[in-house]
Amino acid sequence: MTASLPWTARFIAPLPHSDTTDRSERAPLFRRDFTASSPRRAVLHVTALGFVEAYLNGHRVGDEVLAPGWTSYRHRLNYSTYDVTDLLKDGANTLGAMVGEGWARGRLGWEGAGPTKNIFADRPGLFMQLELDYADHAETVVTDTDFRTAPGPVLSDSIYDGEQYDARLELPGWSTPGFNATGWAGVEVIDWDLETLEAPTKEPVRRIEEIAVQRLITSPSGKTVADFGQNLVGWVRVNVEGDAGTTVTLRHAEVLEDGELGTRPLRTAKATDNYTLRGGGAETWEPRFTFHGFRYVEIKGYPGQLTADRLTAVVIHTDMTRTGWFESSNPLLNQLHRNTLWSMKGNFVSLPTDCPQRDERLGWTGDINVFGPTAAYLYDVRGILGSWLRDLALEQSEKGYVPMVVPDFQTHAAPMTTAVWSDAAVLLPWTLYQAYGDERILADAYNSMKDFTAQVEGLLNPVGLWDTGFQFGDWLDPDAPPENPGKGKTEPHLVAAAYCCRVTQVMAQTAGILGHQEDQTRYLKLAARVKQAFLDEYVAPSGRLVNGSATAYALAITFDILTHAQEARAGEALAALVAEAKYTISTGFVGTPVLCDALTRTGHLEDAYRLLLQTECPSFLYPVTMDATTIWERWDSMRPDGTVNPGGMTSFNHYALGAVADWLHRTVAGLAPAEPGYKRIRFAPKPGGDLTSAAARHLTPYGEAAISWRIGDDGTVVVDVTVPEGTNAEVILPLHPEDLVTEVGPGTHHWNYQAPECFNERPAYSLDTTFGVLAQDPEIWQTFTETFASYFPGIPLEGNSPEAKNLTIKDMLGMIPMRPEGFAEAIEKVLTAANEVTT
Ligand code: BGC
Secondary structure (H helix, E strand, O other), X not given: OOOOOOOOOOEEEEOOOOOOHHHOOOOEEEEEEEEEOOOOEEEXXXXXXXXXXXXXXXXXXXXXXXXXXXXXXXXXXXXEEEEOHHHOOOEEEEEEEEEOOHHHHOOOOOOOOOOOOOOOOOOOOEEEEEEEEOOOOEEEEEOOOOOEEEEOOEEEEEOOOEEEEEHHHOOOOOOOOOOOOOOOEEEEEEOOOHHHEEOOOOOOEEEEEEEEOOEEEEOOOOOEEEEEEEEEEEEEEEEEEOOOOOEEEXXXXXXXXXXXXXXXXXXXXXXXXXXXXXXXXXXXXXXXOXXXXXXXXXXXXXXXXXXXXXXXXXXXXXXXXXXXXXEEOOHHHHHHHHHHHHHHHXXXXXOEOOOOXXXXXXXXXXXXXXXXXXXXHHEOOHHHHHHHHHHHHHHHHHHOOOOOEOOOOOOOOOOOOOOOOOOHHHHHHHHHHHHHOOHHHHHHHHHHHHHHHHHHHHHOOOOOOOOOOOOOOOOOOOOOOOOOOOOOOOOHHHHHHHHHHHHHHHHHHHHHHOOOHHHHHHHHHHHHHHHHHHHHHHEOOOOOEOOOOHHHHHHHHHOOOOOXXXXXXXXXXXXXXXXXXXXXXXXXXXXXXXXXXXXXXXXXXXXXXXXXXXXXXXXXXXXHHOOOOOOOOOOOOEOOOOOEOOOOOOOOOOOHHHHHHHHHHHHHHOEEEOOHHHOEEEEOOOOOOOOOEEEEEEEEOXXXXXXXEEEOOOOXXXXXEEEOOOOEEEEEOOOOOOOOEEEEOOEEEEEEEEOOOXXXXXXXXXXXXXXXXXXXXXXXXXXHHHHHHHHOOOOOOOOOOHHHHOOEHHHHHHOOOOOOOOHHHHHHHHHHHHHHHHO
């Protein structure tokens, strides 16, 4: 904790009972008059226990929204600093502020999560220190008992429930000199540890863009609904003219169900704003102390004719620098990527959250753990995630475990250490180190990483398995029942044991990088122990897994747990499972981010592409076909019949499953760091599926790296690469006739060559073709199995099981000595017909 400035200001709050009860929820205004005489410079520091807007002489100071953002307030409360020299006047001046509930005092957490209000503070505390720098001396104007307070026009505000504003209660000129503040009440100094005050290390939340109404709808029940065409996070600005006292109500939702606002996924969040008009002319209003996740807004009480131009959606998020782009020849894939980007925007509102709309919006550790690599590609997240990791470490040292959400709002919850969630403590700093190459990220997090690992070590059984305690497991496996998302196919303790392998490997590497040799030796031993325990418990010597789900295989493969031979066998088994599921997705939060990698790494690239490009539910692209504009929490948040999934976890804006975008960047487009921070880059695109082109750009710490590849109809391959100064790159050219791998330095590089003949053709089908190959081709597999069934009704044919995969058609015919007449000929006819069409 650092108190970087000598503070003379104190936190102030309205005197208790200075207000009548019916006004008690109203966001207080604070003001103080003072004089100044042209200082060289005037700097204002401001923060609050709640959201704060500062004013000087009637002007809003700064452009931040939802300030001071959310941090672990008990340890760190950020303050904002503004140069206000230009707003200051010679003579009389007035400092003002409006304070909302925010995260410090407002409702937090789902039903049953415990106390939900006033979790971090129970008074609307304001802190301001204005520093006036005169040539020969300095003066300060600070929050103290000279301030006065009165209830403002914000009747109530809550991030979950929305804001109620009555413009008739506005006090014109309240933050300008000369305002008559008679009747304003006194304030008192309240206790708040000033040691917690810190300058922010993350960018503030700002209004980032605006979106116009795409269409105005009249719902079946006659309600007026605006569709912004994009599921977004922020609020609506409304332009209106009407009689004083008229109230316009805006209710927000992410989806329509049966043509009406689908608010059930919001659970207890009311997501409703009310604006009561002051009357007498054109009025423009937008809320300031709430935010919503929505695409649709239902408008009630609008006076006169509502036209689309009267409403504007204001998109807010932490003002990070965009660093990553991706594009391909497949429009659905591009939309999937866009959806990932939008889910990131909507869930990077001061901290990385699970969702932005229902009664959560919390810093769930597991979600950012799996999404981290994608996030670090799309935006520069050093600020926001670095700040959040500090909160994680502080809460961890206070509580002795890593809470499931950071900042933790549950003061009395039982400690719960779960794999994938809690081990964000180790894996997220590692992700950031890979993206930015800065060893300080690891050094800063090292104690937290060590403490977490020590704690997990203490939970291991004698052989080294993490086999007890609650685990979320492969959360939201599509086969888990809607009401029990943790009950997926993969044994939760297998997930924990696999993640333990990963965490201990990363610890050994981290200790090595930081030069902690003893630690490194210890972690290497621990890593070997937990890996052996995993192998003994879950892996047959052949490489088959006891709990053979796609998630289990994908983890064992990508976490380097298996021997080379086992890995190949596991890859086959994984490919078989994926094919068996007809290339629909069968993994949840844990398996999804590593599934395509596991297939690629074991030589099943085409299976990865078929999975990626599948549009049947559940799949990556199914939501895109259902008009999704963000990543959904569940594969089928909206079901094919248009109904909203009945499960409680049904957000339409959850970035976790968007983690596949990392594979799009690294493998489809082919841009990845070969060394931490892109000091060395690997361009290794792996075209597949029906893609004819892809491109990626990333602003690395050294400058922009870029790649694009394109395959022409005639088999010409064009590859362009940009390598930033100070780095070099390995380029593994796709479909190159000589498999060219080349080294290049900074600058732009261009290749143009002919792919090997038949690069996209498969060999003709024959009696020597295996079942495995046939099963890869949905059309022939269907005619083949139908033909078989017409001779052998009721006998199922399996193309993807490890046993069947290598079986040739000839083998199959040989296994049926008493073949019905015409059977062999019919099968041959199927093959010939398929060859005529496609080769
Ligand atoms: C959140 C998740 C989170 C999960 C933990 C949910 O309510 O929305 O994204 O990771 O709980 O199980």
